[in-house]
Amino acid sequence: MALPPSGTTDEAFLREVDEEYRRDQLMRVGRRYGLWIVIGVVLVLIALAGWLYYDHSRRTAAEARGEEYDAALQLVVENQPGQAGPALEKLAQGDDGYAAMARFTQANLLFAQGNKAAAAAKFASVVNDAKLGQPYRDLALVRQTQAEFDSLQPQAVIQRLGTFSNPDSPWFGTAGEMVAAAYVKSGKRAEAAKLYRQISEAGDRVPASIRERTAEVAKTLSVAPAASQTQEKQAK
DSSP: OOOOOTTOOHHHHHHHHHHHHHHHHHHHHHHHHHHHHHHHHHHHHHHHHHHHHHHHHHHHHHHHHHHHHHHHHHHHHTTOHHHHHHHHHHHHTSSSHHHHHHHHHHHHHHHHTTOHHHHHHHHHHHHTOTTSOHHHHHHHHHHHHHHHGGGSOHHHHHHHHGGGSSTTSTTHHHHHHHHHHHHHHTTOHHHHHHHHHHHHTOGGGSOHHHHHHHHHHHHHHHHHHHHHHHHHHHHO
């Protein structure tokens, strides 16, 4: 090996030797594994291209479904549900948010037409679809119970909506009101009055119309027992 140039420090010389050694090692690796490295790089690029294509296709499909749903909803708003029917049925066959919203729209139309049994079945299709997000399924359970309320036993309503009838639930107003009504039906007036009062005092988490209605019912339930006791005393 040649001597280092005059004036070169031992540290600089050792660094040059180390760099030369590394270059030699890289050349050896390249000659030995070069083909496999190229193949690996190509496979990575193909995988990346595939993912980008899949992501683009998914976004494009979602945008198209969004436009289809908007067009169908516009027909409903314009009081042309018959023309919106085929588009809604097509959207309802999927497993994304638009499928859930399409089924909700179908069920709401059936409910508005007075066909509560068919509406309940459509809501139930959302409840039982594990591919859909839990918020959609929870809301569908609340709406299904609304459609079936008159035919359900009070205890069934309480069991079905019990987890939603607490102030922390996003469905507290609607679900809580039905549970309270079920309490009244089953003769549990105290529990009903308490829940009605909680709903009426829930603030902006519950729509104003529900708060006003439940406040009146809570007041009636609180007054009725006292009035009944007074009448009994007067009769004696």
